[in-house]
Amino acid sequence: MKNLIRCALTVWMIAVCGLGCDDGTPDPTPDAGNPDVESPDAGTPDAGTPDSGTPDSGTPDSGIPDSGTPDAGYEWDGTYVPLEERGDNIDTGPLASCTRILMDDAGVAVPCGSPQSFDLSPCNRGTLSQISPDGIYSVRERPNGATLVSGFLSSGFQISTSGGVETAHGYPLVQKQVDSQTLYLTSLRTLTDGGTQLYAFAGCEAQSAEHLTGCYQTCTNGGQRRSFGSFDAVRTQRLSEPEMSGIQFVSEQKVALGTPMDIYVTKGHAYVVSSDHGPATEGGLTVIDVSDKAHPVVKKVVTLSGDNYWNSVWAKGDALYVGSAKHGVLVYDISNPADPQLVRGVPGDAFDVHTIYVDGNRMYAQASGANQVLIFDVSNPLDPVLLTRYTVPADGNGFGYPHDAFAYQNRLYINQMGQGYYVVDVTDGFNPLPLGSYTYDVQPFNPTHANAVGTFAGRTIAFEGGENTNAHLRVLDVTDPAHIVKIGEFAMRPQTSIHNMVLVGKRLYVAWYAEGLRVLDVSNPTQPRQIAYANTFRDSDPGRGEGLFVGAIGIRVPGDGYVYVVDMTRGLLIYREP
Structure with missing residues (x-):
């Protein structure tokens, strides 16, 4: 499975x-x-942003309350009270x-x-x-x-x-x-x-x-x-809460191929990758024309024989990068955005690349099966050049793999699922240097999963979420990676889990599986507060299943005034930015 x-x-x-x-209980007897970067030889990343225009980056039933509403025009002054880390599973x-x-x-x-x-x-x-x-x-x-x-x-x-x-x-x-x-x-x-x-x-x-x-x-x-x-x-469906609040629904487009997992939006098209998860038998790529947001149109479906688990997607210029379970990063030419053409797979050997992050002229591919982050120079987007394969130092039990990563100001923030949240200096793309880490729920594993990083009041603040029961949002001061401090948190129901998140200015957009899309005001990062939401999970949707991993899974906010959400059953959902 x-x-x-x-x-x-x-x-x-x-x-x-x-x-x-x-x-330990034997069968009873009478x-x-x-x-649970410039060029490969320079080793210096471009400070620019990805082509999407934005770098990726309820009820608090689990016991962590919504921290209140900052005053209008509120600007955080950078002060906080460190919070105790109790982990996700508070027994x-x-x-x-x-x-x-x-x-x-x-x-x-x-x-x-x-x-x-x-x-x-x-x-x-x-x-x-x-x-x-x-x-x-x-x-x-x-x-x-x-x-x-x-x-x-x-x-x-x-x-x-x-x-x-x-x-x-x-x-x-x-x-x-x-x-x-x-x-x-x-x-x-x-x-x-x-x-x-x-x-x-x-x-x-x-x-x-x-x-x-x-x-x-x-x-x-x-x-x-x-x-x-x-x-x-x-x-699972939140019947006591309206379907949405503070946000406007625009349109919905079913994705027929496999189970939708991730999305990237560029050149007036949404690129949705799918896997063979659950009852699905074939994964691949669905290309959707979203030039008319109210009437999206499927233009092409792309599959690759024997490769049915495509989990992540990103674009730079005329290149589309797809994370494949068999071929590492698949590079497609999207000079004609409606008709992607396969160029090749990189680095060329068999790799399971789970997620991709592009920052300027660098691409970071998280190869979960190999327990490595593959760092590429993408100065020529259609011809990525591998700089190095970085392995996060293992902890005492040697357990873990890079699930996701976020690049910001020459640092790579890695969700090393199973071990913890790691910060690495990637100024020299050939020689990443570890700077610090943050762990929780170490026994038996640390479920850190996704993150986004920005600057608030002159401090570097990371928003981190795990994938597990009771997984919730952590707010971390990572200004000094050797001494990371938790300064805030936000939770939904403990039966649900975060998946992906995008930070846009002082708003955090979270694809929160069964909780759908949640939009948080993080102008005061010590007190995240919900300002909008859209419940995407409905019992009545054909093909709905049960469990932790159901509902909203992928999200992009490309700066065109819209929010693009991928729901594992419904497909592509488009909303106006709140």
Whole structure:
């Protein structure tokens, strides 16, 4: 399944293990007794901006409040109070009061994951009548145990009364009981070794019509291995919030090829890359004429045999750069913007390039599979020249890979997913020099994912977001990379995750998966505040699935007065800048 989205490889490895690995509980027996640049030789980057005109760069249910509204005309003076880093996964204990039962009163083993295996006696089950029997739910799971070592896990389920798709953990339901006192769901997965894994959810109580808690179990091969924990679920579509606020919808264009992942806008065209993620079987590039924003027109679809995972895209001059899982960076000639022509792949060997960032005459390609940042001179955009392959120094466990990067004032800010947020001096493109790093949630991995950097009150400020359950926005003072300080943060629901972000002046545009597009005023970076949003996730969209990685994933704000968002199901959405 390509680990859902490769940028979330670590999350899914942990999720699969956490849901299916042995938790130390043996299969019960009757006597048991108790029941996650100029030129290549100059080594100096051009200070210019990318051709797009802009360098890429709710409800706070997770416990981090919206910090208020700065006064009109407010200018931050650069002062702040350092904030404690608590990580994404702040464990407050079990999420529900239910427990599990291994043995019945007669000492007979209770089948793993069965309704009888959940002790719901402490629950207020009458409140479950609030929950709709139709809808998609995002789930945050807390494995049972005294210490939350692996962090919260993510999953989901969808239920229907009209014959629609019904799943749990991405697999078809095999049992379902939903009524005024009960929410019980199970799905079954067939393992590669021929075994089975059962996922079971049991509702405990509902806090509102969109929020419930309960307990879950996973049972491998009938219970030979099992795990148990509590969950906190929300309706993925935000029914209690209007579809949009502070922003105007312009148009929508379906992308038929694969699952849309990223977008770049130049020459009056939007270039959307897709992967074979989920049910999709073929990735590639969709070229959309957006000269008339209200009526986008698909002009061409580009595919490459055997290469179905295209995750990122950027343009400079007449060159379009595509991050490919098989061929590194694919270079296309877009002198005719509606008809891209393949030039070649760079650096020439087989590479999985996950993301691309262009700053002036430099291109930075994050090769996740090789754990390297490939630095190119793109003075001649159609003929990139490789300067060096930079490997971020590994931490003690040697785990991590460059997921994303942002270049600003001769520094490269790298989201080394699995390790932390790294700052590197790239003045000399042949010889990058590490300057400092910032880490959180190190055990078992650091989910840092995307960032954007700018100058505020004479200080260099970075906006950083992870990809994980409860991933939220961090604001970091990176003026001195050797001593990075957290100065602000902003969060949405803990069942959701950030994906990408773009900083335009003092506004931060965030593609926040199930939370859609979120626009934040960051004029006072210590107090980000939401000024506009657009919910892109709708239960009714054909092909919608459940889980953490659904909804808005790609975003560009090219300076033409519009915001371009890629939703994984709906395709290209165009809004007027607020």
